[in-house]
Amino acid sequence: TQLLEQSPQFLSIQEGENLTVYCNSSSVFSSLQWYRQEPGEGPVLLVTVVTGGEVKKLKRLTFQFGDARKDSSLHITAAQTGDTGLYLCAGVSYTGFQKLVFGTGTRLLVSP
Amino acid sequence: NAGVTQTPKFQVLKTGQSMTLQCAQDMNHEYMSWYRQDPGMGLRLIHYSVGAGITDQGEVPNGYNVSRSTTEDFPLRLLSAAPSQTSVYFCASGSPETQYFGPGTRLLVL
Numbered sequence: 001t002q003l004l005e006q007s008p009q010f011l012s013i014q015e016g017e018n019l020t021v022y023c024n025s026s027s028v029f030s031s032l033q034w035y036r037q038e039p040g041e042g043p044v045l046l047v048t049v050v051t052g053g054e055v056k057k058l059k060r061l062t063f064q065f066g067d068a069r070k071d072s073s074l075h076i077t078a079a080q081t082g083d084t085g086l087y088l089c090a091g092v093s094y095t096g097f098q099k100l101v102f103g104t105g106t107r108l109l110v111s112p
Numbered sequence: 113n114a115g116v117t118q119t120p121k122f123q124v125l126k127t128g129q130s131m132t133l134q135c136a137q138d139m140n141h142e143y144m145s146w147y148r149q150d151p152g153m154g155l156r157l158i159h160y161s162v163g164a165g166i167t168d169q170g171e172v173p174n175g176y177n178v179s180r181s182t183t184e185d186f187p188l189r190l191l192s193a194a195p196s197q198t199s200v201y202f203c204a205s206g207s208p209e210t211q212y213f214g215p216g217t218r219l220l221v222l
Contacts, residue, residue, distance in 0.1 A: 004154075009152075031209045033209065033210070040215075040216075041215055041216070042116075042202050042204070042213030042214055042215055042216055043155070043202070043213050044213070045210060045211065045212070048209050048210060050209075088154060088155070090155075092208045092209055098143075098160060098162060098168070098208050099157055099160065099170055099171070099208065100145070100157065100208050100209075100211065101157075101171075102147075102154040102155040102156070103154055104152060104153060104154045105154050
């Protein structure tokens, strides 16, 4: 079983602060995705990264895929209260190419 | 487009009862999947399908059955519910790399 470990598990910050969430594994992934989930709803895809070293930006969110394709990070600049939610990383491995493996999640609370 | 729909939204079962969680999508996706979400454990893949008539097991398939007779529908059956199956169940469609999730079914097994 490929494990994706996220850190931190919980993050509480003030509006305007920056933060980084990490997603790490000992396995190599062909692609890695980041989802955001709000209470009572299903996860919503934010981004997919497929190339080692790839960096993608989505407004104030910056996603990076590690060179070795084993890890990823999500950086949020100037967090807003609307960024509050559960952030999940997920990966498709070469051995389980049709199966998506999820990390345990990072719960972010942004206070005004 | 309605996207991915799931019914029911909430269900209470007694141990040993059976039930079917319904999932439908109107995006003509071949790939569909079922996950369960438990506190502190993220989402875990139960079963998935790559097209009508083709299904396979995920990470936690025991106690669950699936079938895929049409592209649109992918029901999940619990044959004999157990308290360990208390969870939130999500259905998704799309591809392994890009999945669209339904709103979930919250299941409580007493």
